[in-house]
Amino acid sequence: VKRLVLVLGDQLSHALPALRAADKAHDLIVMAEVGDEAGYVPHHPKKIALVFSAMRHFADELIADGWQVAYTRLDDADASRSIVGELMRRGQEHGTSEVIATRPGEWRLISALQDAPLSVTMLPDDRFVCSLEAFDTWAEGRKELRMEWFYREMRRKTGLMMEGDKPAGGKWNFDHDNRKPASGDLLRAKPLRFAPDAITAEVLDLVETRFGDNFGTLRPFHYAVTRADALRALDHFATHLLAGFGDFQDAMLMQDPFLHHSILSPYLNLGLLGPLEICQRVEAEWQAGRVPINAAEGYIRQVIGWREYMRGIYFREGPDYTARNALGHDRALPALYWGAPTRMNCLSHAVAQTRDEAYAHHIQRLMVTGNFALLAGIDPHQVHEWYLAVYIDAYEWVEAPNTIGMSQFADGGIVGSKPYVSSGNYIAKMSDYCSDCAYAVKDKTGAHACPFNLLYWDFLIRHRDRFARNPRMAQMYRTWDRMDEARRDTVLSDAAAFLARLEAGEAV
Numbered sequence: 332v333k334r335l336v337l338v339l340g341d342q343l344s345h346a347l348p349a350l351r352a353a354d355k356a357h358d359l360i361v362m363a364e365v366g367d368e369a370g371y372v373p374h375h376p377k378k379i380a381l382v383f384s385a386m387r388h389f390a391d392e393l394i395a396d397g398w399q400v401a402y403t404r405l406d407d408a409d410a411s412r413s414i415v416g417e418l419m420r421r422g423q424e425h426g427t428s429e430v431i432a433t434r435p436g437e438w439r440l441i442s443a444l445q446d447a448p449l450s451v452t453m454l455p456d457d458r459f460v461c462s463l464e465a466f467d468t469w470a471e472g473r474k475e476l477r478m479e480w481f482y483r484e485m486r487r488k489t490g491l492m493m494e495g496d497k498p499a500g501g502k503w504n505f506d507h508d509n510r511k512p513a514s515g516d517l518l519r520a521k522p523l524r525f526a527p528d529a530i531t532a533e534v535l536d537l538v539e540t541r542f543g544d545n546f547g548t549l550r551p552f553h554y555a556v557t558r559a560d561a562l563r564a565l566d567h568f569a570t571h572l573l574a575g576f577g578d579f580q581d582a583m584l585m586q587d588p589f590l591h592h593s594i595l596s597p598y599l600n601l602g603l604l605g606p607l608e609i610c611q612r613v614e615a616e617w618q619a620g621r622v623p624i625n626a627a628e629g630y631i632r633q634v635i636g637w638r639e640y641m642r643g644i645y646f647r648e649g650p651d652y653t654a655r656n657a658l659g660h661d662r663a664l665p666a667l668y669w670g671a672p673t674r675m676n677c678l679s680h681a682v683a684q685t686r687d688e689a690y691a692h693h694i695q696r697l698m699v700t701g702n703f704a705l706l707a708g709i710d711p712h713q714v715h716e717w718y719l720a721v722y723i724d725a726y727e728w729v730e731a732p733n734t735i736g737m738s739q740f741a742d743g744g745i746v747g748s749k750p751y752v753s754s755g756n757y758i759a760k761m762s763d764y765c766s767d768c769a770y771a772v773k774d775k776t777g778a779h780a781c782p783f784n785l786l787y788w789d790f791l792i793r794h795r796d797r798f799a800r801n802p803r804m805a806q807m808y809r810t811w812d813r814m815d816e817a818r819r820d821t822v823l824s825d826a827a828a829f830l831a832r833l834e835a836g837e838a839v
């Protein structure tokens with residue numbers, strides 16, 4: 332064996348840079364299920380099962396393709412705990428210390444590989460539309476890194492939904508049409524489900540034994556674990572659900588966790604699907620007149636806009652990004668995030684769905700669990716570790732900028748120019764949660780007041796110095812100042828009482 336070729340659990344792409352640089356005849360591919368990767372946060376059992384099963388399927392495809400693969404299973408007797416440990420072990424077995432790797436999506440692993448007593452060549456990960464160098468060039472010298480401007484560059488670069496140098500339909504962004512609540516629809520298609528094959532069944536048993544105590548329901552397990560099935564999921568979404576994606580993107584329903592979302596992030600982030608092929612399929616549906624422009628544009632913006640932008644931010648900001656805490660929040664993450672009972676129906680639902688599916692869509696993550704954590708002043712690092720653990724699609728390069736940046740404003744305003752906070756009103760408008768809640772969303776004070784209503788003001792007042800001069804928030808401070816003083820006092824004392832109950836571990 333000449334060299335080792337590292338393929339990580341989220342690098343399951345046949346055109347991976349490390350594979351393109353390798354030599355089938357002489358190099359050995361190393362893939363390893365290891366305790367450190369499965370344990371850096373208490374991952375949801377479905378997430379571990381997805382990663383392990385997809386890894387095993389991918390290894391089989393590589394072998395069928397003529398590669399030599401050294402695959403370590405988590406329960407192999409002589410396996411070590413870490414990726415570097417496995418590379419060293421294989422290196423010793425085969426008499427080489429040369430490694431070809433594709434740059435991992437996490438600073439932790441990048442430095443582990445750099446510090447390893449091996450000769451590691453780390454290739455840039457080009458499974459993205461925008462390279463890190465191109466992102467830096469775009470960002471250099473700008474005062475604000477607005478996603479919208481970045482997105483336009485990506486549209487021009489890819490040519491997606493472009494007519495010459497102009498955006499199709501005359502506008503870059505059709506979000507204006509996209510804020511509709513949804514109602515139950517028995518005819519709405521559901522995401523495709525894939526029955527576990529023998530490999531997945533074996534993985535499920537392993538995960539049950541080793542990670543059965545982690546938060547999250549392992550069975551039933553329906554995610555795709557191969558590229559072929561991920562392509563089926565894409566086709567199903569494009570054919571049956573994409574048309575309503577724009578309209579109902581922000582809607583939340585108790586009986587429908589998935590609505591018109593694609594549930595493709597697990598496959599994209601593992602490398603089973605690529606961002607461009609997904610977007611080209613979406614564009615084709617629009618070109619054929621089968622889906623409206625707001626659906627196609629909105630979807631493409633999430634993938635070549637938000638997703639690429641988040642990655643650029645993560646790598647540009649550096650390894651300390653997950654430790655940032657611009658607002659100085661230090662409250663412990665409440666037990667309700669791990670399923671302890673709560674009377675807040677929105678949170679109860681979002682968490683239960685997360686436990687069962689390892690999935691919640693963007694607005695549930697941002698405006699329910701994220702909004703509450705921000706309003707209540709939870710330590711952003713604990714919030715970050717929660718999101719990294721519980722979602723099927725969570726890898727630090729994409730999770731951290733969403734949590735630390737977009738959701739918790741802990742980066743001080745790099746990702747968002749204002750914090751994503753709202754009172755209960757937003758949740759009432761976009762969901763059916765409030766109709767079934769112990770609290771009254773219309774109550775602004777008193778025993779039944781929706782906690783989001785109380786905490787919203789408490790948050791704004793706590794951080795008045797920072798936000799009062801923000802032009803997008805000034806109006807809220809004027810509203811507060813116009814309230815009569817007795818009412819303001821009641822709001823703040825009710826909020827303080829609520830936070831005290833939360834702190835005391837009561838089921839709020």
Ligand code: FAD
Binds near residue numbers: 634725730
């Ligand atoms: P759809 O609604 O169908 O969207 C299509 C695709 O667009 C997604 O598959 C995803 O690849 C991309 N996308 C949409 N929004 C974003 C975004 N804000 N950032 C990056 N990509 C986006 N996404 C992850 O992939 N991994 C994470 O760990 C993650 N953590 C998040 C944490 C918080 C606090 C928040 C607010 C958002 C997070 N997101 C994360 C973004 C978003 O919620 C998910 O990408 C989306 O819910 C995935 O489900 P879907 O495939 O059904 O998405």
Ligand code: DLZ
Binds near residue numbers: 339341368369727728
């Ligand atoms: C998420 C994950 C898990 C649960 N397990 C493994 C593993 O055993 N082996 C592996 O190579 N990768 C795993 N992964 C994915 C890695 O954590 C991921 O590659 C890094 O976080 C970089 O994004």
Ligand code: SF4
Binds near residue numbers: 770
């Ligand atoms: Fe959530 Fe408040 Fe609505 Fe209850 S009333 S579901 S706590 S927003």
